[in-house]
Amino acid sequence: MSHQxxxxxxxxxxxxxxASGKPPFVxxxxxxxxxxxxxQEEAKAMMAGxxxxxxxxxxxxxxxxNQLKYQLLLNQLPKLPG
Numbered sequence: 001m002s003h004q005x006x007x008x009x010x011x012x013x014x015x016x017x018x019a020s021g022k023p024p025f026v027x028x029x030x031x032x033x034x035x036x037x038x039x040q041e042e043a044k045a046m047m048a049g050x051x052x053x054x055x056x057x058x059x060x061x062x063x064x065x066n067q068l069k070y071q072l073l074l075n076q077l078p079k080l081p082g
Contacts, residue, residue, distance in 0.1 A: 010048040010055075023067065029074040036078065046077050053081045 017026040026047070033043035050073045058065045073081050 006052065007045075007048060010051045011044060014044055014048050014051060023071070025071045025074060029077060033077060038078065043077075046080065047074060049080060050074055050077065 018030065021027060029047060030043050034040060054070045054073060
């Protein structure tokens with residue numbers, strides 16, 4: 001799977017979260033970033049990057065997806081996780 005294909009998967013998942021309103025902090029993050037001057041596309045790309053980072057931690061750490069850490073990392077945007 002290419003980098004672009006993976007990005008699409010994470011963006012699709014993010015879109016599903018936004019459409020469902022669950023978890024609610026995802027929508028809040030999008031609007032916060034837009035209010036900071038980012039386009040929705042830019043904000044969603046950053047948010048998908050956080051999701052990918054958290055998913056990689058989960059896969060390589062052999063642990064369940066940590067939703068609290070996901071929320072904390074989204075709260076730190078536009079600073080991207082290391």
